Amino acid sequence: MYDSDSDGLHAARAELVSYSARLLDDGLAVGSAGNMSVRSGDLVAITPSGISYAEMRPEDVCLVTLDGTEEQNAETPSTETPMHLAIYAATTAGAVVHTHSAEVIALSAAREELPAIHYAITGLGGPVRVAPYVRFGSDGLAAAAVEALDGRSAVILRNHGAVTYGRDLAQAYDRALLLEWLARTYRLALSYGEPSLLSAAELAEVTAESRRRRYGERRSTHQQRRP
Ligand SMILES: [Zn+2]
Numbered sequence: 001m002y003d004s005d006s007d008g009l010h011a012a013r014a015e016l017v018s019y020s021a022r023l024l025d026d027g028l029a030v031g032s033a034g035n036m037s038v039r040s041g042d043l044v045a046i047t048p049s050g051i052s053y054a055e056m057r058p059e060d061v062c063l064v065t066l067d068g069t070e071e072q073n074a075e076t077p078s079t080e081t082p083m084h085l086a087i088y089a090a091t092t093a094g095a096v097v098h099t100h101s102a103e104v105i106a107l108s109a110a111r112e113e114l115p116a117i118h119y120a121i122t123g124l125g126g127p128v129r130v131a132p133y134v135r136f137g138s139d140g141l142a143a144a145a146v147e148a149l150d151g152r153s154a155v156i157l158r159n160h161g162a163v164t165y166g167r168d169l170a171q172a173y174d175r176a177l178l179l180e181w182l183a184r185t186y187r188l189a190l191s192y193g194e195p196s197l198l199s200a201a202e203l204a205e206v207t208a209e210s211r212r213r214r215y216g217e218r219r220s221t222h223q224q225r226r227p
Pocket residue numbers: 034080098099100136160161
């Protein structure tokens with residue numbers, strides 16, 4: 001969650017511009033495709049529609065209220081604004097990243113989900129569902145994405161792309177990279193034949209162990225700070 005004061009919004013806009021440039025460098029989108037947003041209190045800062053990432057400036061980033069009312073923007077907010085707002089309404093997201101990443105789109109055309117090829121998928125909540133195809137920019141796509149996100153921080157949109165969210169833009173973006181890596185790893189595994197996959201019990205064990213280790217780290221940090 002970002003601060004809702006003007007400093008917080010300024011930082012959010014600058015961060016959106018720098019991560020948007022990374023989207024192209026990391027191969028997660030081409031041209032002006034894909035979009036991202038951060039929540040700042042009751043406002044959502046979202047990338048504008050139709051501006052190339054190379055030309056985007058912080059002041060081009062649009063502001064929209066959580067109920068979809070536009071603030072006074074020079075540019076038009078992303079066509080996928082309804083999907084971003086639906087995700088903020090349904091989850092604890094502080095930032096949302098929507099990509100048109102090649103590995104994920106290829107998988108979406110042939111599979112119902114990205115299965116557990118590696119235990120890192122627990123970072124996304126488990127196997128990632130493929131939501132049915134619905135036209136870009138529609139309320140139907142927003143609803144399909146939210147439904148398929150249940151218990152997950154990532155969803156694949158059939159013949160379209162992917163959406164990830166996180167507590168901030170850095171985490172949402174890292175999850176988009178993780179999703180792309182998992183899809184590529186799964187495709188490589190398929191080239192050898194039928195891959196073995198992790199079971200729900202094995203994933204639950206990984207999640208429990210990760211929690212235990214994070215708890216241990218917090219405790220040791222806390223103890224070190226004591227005089
Ligand atoms: Zn899209």
